[in-house]
Amino acid sequence: MTAGIDTPDRRGRTGLDRQGRDLTGNPRVRIVDVEVLSCDWYVLRKTTFDFLHSDGHWSREQRETHDRGDGATVLLHNTDRRTVLLTRQFRLPAYVNGHPDGMLLETAAGLLDDDGPEEAVRREAAEETGLVIGAAERVFEVYMSPGSVTERVHFFAAPYDTAGFSEGGGGVAAEGEDITTVELPFEEALAMVRDGRIADAKTVMLLQWAALDGPFRRADPPEPPPCGFPQGAGGEASYRG
Structure with a gap:
């Protein structure tokens, strides 16, 4: 047996x-x-x-x-203050593979276990940050390392404010977790991606999504005027000599 x-x-x-x-x-x-x-x-x-x-x-x-099963992660953001809420915790594999201290900045995340993806991110946000989130936006699903790992991660984003905090956070003590929360200005978080201070893949992906298509996306620039000569009243090209 x-x-x-x-x-x-x-x-x-x-x-x-x-x-x-x-x-x-x-x-x-x-x-x-x-x-x-x-x-x-x-x-x-x-x-x-x-x-x-x-x-x-x-x-x-x-x-x-x-x-290792499938997982889910959520970017917690506050557009009024232009901030994001991340976590910091020790990651042994990163430490073994050259990270200076193994303390990674990450979006809240965890395995689905027996929950659905949205239920999982709500659970993990509460366990890791003490935050009870409201509406969660589904962003995309990604196979994080398809050459060897079966895991598919479900990505979400959700707004937060200080009124959403409850007692708790810090991770699950029985699982040896010791997690702190870190609130950052969004622009600083992007700068940390550029210089390598944020090196966790899911976090990089969600921050870049937030800048390109998400809550911190810049307004589209106005359409440029059409090329060529201005049109006359009858539709013909006109110009001044």
Whole structure:
């Protein structure tokens, strides 16, 4: 008997080796086998499949995939004050891979678990910032690292004001979280993206969206006048000699 396959693992999951076996959406892919390599918390699988190449030949391939479930994130913004509310917390993988102290500035985010995407961002905003948010705007969905990680992240934006704060925030102590909130002028947050002080992908994406198409988008410039000579009363081109 194997935990996560025949018997529940530490998160109560079984049948983890069946994920992906029944995929039929792509006729160029035939799943042969799925092997669970690890399921201590997230799931690491090795999938064997046959792949039809563009030149018509088939090859047998193997890929390892890291399954941590899907996630959701939300940019909290205040357009009157032109500010955004971010979080700061320690991220071991970033620290191991060269970040000076591993303390990253991020938008509030978390895994969906058993919630829908919007419910998840409301939960995470409350847990991490102590903020109860109102209407949340769905922005887009992104596969963050499709070469190896299955996670799809749902992106949202929501306005905030000080009246929305409640008791709480700081993360979930039982999960070892120690999160602080950081309110920044929007222009400063963009500058921090440019100089690398903000280096978290989801946060960079939401800040750039906010500047290009979101709540801090600048008004479109007026249309330029048409090129060419001005038109006369009858529609003919006119000019002065």
